[in-house]
Amino acid sequence: MRLLLTGSAGFIGSHLAASLLTSGAQVIGVDNYLSGQPAHTEALKRHPGFTFFEADVSQGLPLVAGPLDWVLHFASPASPPHYQQFPVETLMVGAQGTQHALNLARRQGARFLLASTSEVYGDPLVHPQPETYWGHVNPNGLRSCYDEAKRYAEAITMAYHRAHGLDTRIVRIFNTYGPHMRADDGRVVTNFIHQALAGEALTVQGDGQQTRSFQYVSDLIRGVRRLMDVTYHGPVNLGGTDAITMQRFAEVVRAAINPGLPIRFVPLAADDPRQRQPDITLARTLLGWAPEVSLDEGLKRTIASFRQQASPAGPLPAADLPLHHPAT
Amino acid sequence: MRLLLTGSAGFIGSHLAASLLTSGAQVIGVDNYLSGQPAHTEALKRHPGFTFFEADVSQGLPLVAGPLDWVLHFASPASPPHYQQFPVETLMVGAQGTQHALNLARRQGARFLLASTSEVYGDPLVHPQPETYWGHVNPNGLRSCYDEAKRYAEAITMAYHRAHGLDTRIVRIFNTYGPHMRADDGRVVTNFIHQALAGEALTVQGDGQQTRSFQYVSDLIRGVRRLMDVTYHGPVNLGGTDAITMQRFAEVVRAAINPGLPIRFVPLAADDPRQRQPDITLARTLLGWAPEVSLDEGLKRTIASFRQQASPAGPLPAADLPLHHPAT
Numbered sequence: 287m288r289l290l291l292t293g294s295a296g297f298i299g300s301h302l303a304a305s306l307l308t309s310g311a312q313v314i315g316v317d318n319y320l321s322g323q324p325a326h327t328e329a330l331k332r333h334p335g336f337t338f339f340e341a342d343v344s345q346g347l348p349l350v351a352g353p354l355d356w357v358l359h360f361a362s363p364a365s366p367p368h369y370q371q372f373p374v375e376t377l378m379v380g381a382q383g384t385q386h387a388l389n390l391a392r393r394q395g396a397r398f399l400l401a402s403t404s405e406v407y408g409d410p411l412v413h414p415q416p417e418t419y420w421g422h423v424n425p426n427g428l429r430s431c432y433d434e435a436k437r438y439a440e441a442i443t444m445a446y447h448r449a450h451g452l453d454t455r456i457v458r459i460f461n462t463y464g465p466h467m468r469a470d471d472g473r474v475v476t477n478f479i480h481q482a483l484a485g486e487a488l489t490v491q492g493d494g495q496q497t498r499s500f501q502y503v504s505d506l507i508r509g510v511r512r513l514m515d516v517t518y519h520g521p522v523n524l525g526g527t528d529a530i531t532m533q534r535f536a537e538v539v540r541a542a543i544n545p546g547l548p549i550r551f552v553p554l555a556a557d558d559p560r561q562r563q564p565d566i567t568l569a570r571t572l573l574g575w576a577p578e579v580s581l582d583e584g585l586k587r588t589i590a591s592f593r594q595q596a597s598p599a600g601p602l603p604a605a606d607l608p609l610h611h612p613a614t
Numbered sequence: 615m616r617l618l619l620t621g622s623a624g625f626i627g628s629h630l631a632a633s634l635l636t637s638g639a640q641v642i643g644v645d646n647y648l649s650g651q652p653a654h655t656e657a658l659k660r661h662p663g664f665t666f667f668e669a670d671v672s673q674g675l676p677l678v679a680g681p682l683d684w685v686l687h688f689a690s691p692a693s694p695p696h697y698q699q700f701p702v703e704t705l706m707v708g709a710q711g712t713q714h715a716l717n718l719a720r721r722q723g724a725r726f727l728l729a730s731t732s733e734v735y736g737d738p739l740v741h742p743q744p745e746t747y748w749g750h751v752n753p754n755g756l757r758s759c760y761d762e763a764k765r766y767a768e769a770i771t772m773a774y775h776r777a778h779g780l781d782t783r784i785v786r787i788f789n790t791y792g793p794h795m796r797a798d799d800g801r802v803v804t805n806f807i808h809q810a811l812a813g814e815a816l817t818v819q820g821d822g823q824q825t826r827s828f829q830y831v832s833d834l835i836r837g838v839r840r841l842m843d844v845t846y847h848g849p850v851n852l853g854g855t856d857a858i859t860m861q862r863f864a865e866v867v868r869a870a871i872n873p874g875l876p877i878r879f880v881p882l883a884a885d886d887p888r889q890r891q892p893d894i895t896l897a898r899t900l901l902g903w904a905p906e907v908s909l910d911e912g913l914k915r916t917i918a919s920f921r922q923q924a925s926p927a928g929p930l931p932a933a934d935l936p937l938h939h940p941a942t
Contacts, residue, residue, distance in 0.1 A: 373773040373776065373777055374770070374773050374774070374777060377709075377766070377769060377770045377773060378713075380766075381705075381709035381710065381766060382709065382710065385706075406753055408748070420736065420750055420751055420752050420753065421751075421753065422748055422750075423748055423749075423765075424748050425734055425748065425749065425765040425768045425769060426768040426769055426771070426772040426784070426848070426849065427772075428776075430765075430768070430769035430772065430773075431769055431770075431773050433769075434762070434765050434766050434768075434769035435766065435769070437751075437753040437758075437762050437765065437766075438705070438708075438709060438762050438763065438765075438766040440753045440754040440758070440762075441705060441753060441754055441758035441759055441761075441762035441763070442702070442705045442759075443754070444754040444755075444758065445701040445702050445705060445758075445759050446702070448701065448756075449701055449702060456754070520754070521754065
């Protein structure tokens with residue numbers, strides 16, 4: 287199997303690449319390092335099945351000779367501080383970037399998988415969110431450069447499926463954490479771990495009673511690979527189902543690293559969703575998928591990798607990660 | 615004043631061009647005739663202030679020498695049959711097209727106005743819809759190629775405003791009717807008039823109890839021109855406020871043309887909104903604007919122009935239209 291993966295140097299892209307390579311696939315990675323990290327490319331390059339192009343998918347994709355089975359579009363800034371720093375680039379990778387990836391898939395007779403997001407549900411009014419829920423998104427607010435880019439990406443993916451018969455998949459990825467996240471990612475998991483490892487106060491937004499449901503990255507990768515093995519064109523949620531309040535989560539991270547640290551409350555970010563939790567009935571029935579890694583276990587692995595990143599030995603190479611991906 | 619107007623050969627674009635030209639402005643029109651009509655260009659060309667480029671704004675805009683005060687982005691298929699026939703082109707004119715227009719405005723130091731739509735509200739759960747309502751849109755349904763393209767266009771317009779300080783306007787246009795609509799437009803006003811003039815049954819979708827609020831095109835143009843004269847960057851609704859059921863509307867059109875015709879009920883189109891009606895409080899206070907042309911009067915003018923279009927004398931030239939646009 288030969289695949290092209292955009293965003294291969296990103297948090298999720300690098301795990302997906304490592305998983306595919308371990309299964310014997312040939313992976314062509316593409317990243318422009320706007321938010322991806324060169325260290326992941328270096329680690330992946332140690333695998334002979336990996337080739338890499340430094341390119342901005344919004345401007346176009348390299349001409350790929352030979353057969354191609356899949357185009358996997360995972361490129362995008364994904365954390366609010368990153369995409370709000372690069373709003374136009376984020377919008378472009380959702381529109382032009384997705385279209386270039388779709389055109390490549392069409393030209394090469396490949397299948398196409400879009401990494402969409404739970405952000406298409408915005409600040410949802412329905413809990414948990416099934417794939418049939420249309421979402422509650424501010425179309426021109428501060429987060430719209432990401433949310434609307436991804437909704438657009440879903441729309442154009444379905445347009446190519448309907449108009450051109452392209453064999454497409456859409457995965458809606460809920461909050462995911464694990465090794466390979468940037469320490470400056472800006473989302474709550476990395477914020478808390480980073481703060482606790484630095485001996486600082488953990489900053490909880492708002493009253494801390496807003497909830498999130500986290501999944502460990504290996505669970506997500508297992509789900510994405512299952513989705514590649516079935517034929518289903520609508521969006522499929524993949525995410526953790528155990529909701530935890532941000533205050534409680536801060537307490538868990540603090541307990542795992544340094545129980546003596548204070549917790550400090552700061553203002554809530556604009557349009558931040560109060561609650562978000564996937565309905566994974568479809569993934570259960572279609573893919574036989576459910577999360578397996580507990581929050582305690584996932585945090586343990588994530589904290590260990592953050593400690594190692596901070597050590598002189600440097601970051602954990604992607605291909606060495608103990609990823610769970612049974613051959614499906 | 616010198617302006618570039620995309621979609622100048624379209625229904626609303628041609629009226630806006632005629633109105634601006636009548637006020638002494640120089641108008642550079644751009645259209646690729648995907649849904650625009652060459653007859654409108656021909657009529658506008660009789661005015662010395664009008665120049666025209668046949669170009670696809672999704673691929674780029676002509677290099678314009680000299681000063682430019684405004685870029686007005688009105689290009690897009692807008693009726694469900696048209697945009698569902700051209701889903702990818704519709705998505706592109708919302709993304710690449712809007713961005714090319716924004717880039718031109720930025721390069722030339724011009725202001726920018728986006729023609730957005732009530733479709734950003736989708737099938738709304740709030741009535742009437744204020745600009746603060748986030749909408750209820752299926753992100754990957756059959757209508758998403760239009761709805762999500764316009765939501766994306768709003769998001770990127772606000773991103774250019776926030777990131778680059780571009781002086782932008784967003785008008786959310788509700789159902790509008792009048793001369794210059796294509797007979798095959800496919801929306802309810804043209805369908806009913808076309809059917810009644812042809813002596814056919816008027817086809818009402820669903821149970822006919824879904825409502826719409828129509829505005830006559832001269833009211834819309836007056837509102838757009840007012841919006842150009844104030845400094846306000848958020849979206850502004852412009853639309854009619856008198857809701858009418860589709861069954862009642864069929865009866866009104868039939869009565870105006872041929873009371874003996876039958877009314878036939880056909881299935882409802884996918885994701886068709888049940889009800890949509892603007893809250894125009896903002897337009898009233900910000901622009902001192904409200905619709906003025908009654909449905910009876912607007913229909914009379916529209917039917918007259920449809921009869922004339924069908925006559926051997928050909929279509930009514932755009933520049934001759936009795937548009938209401940008091941100097942503001």
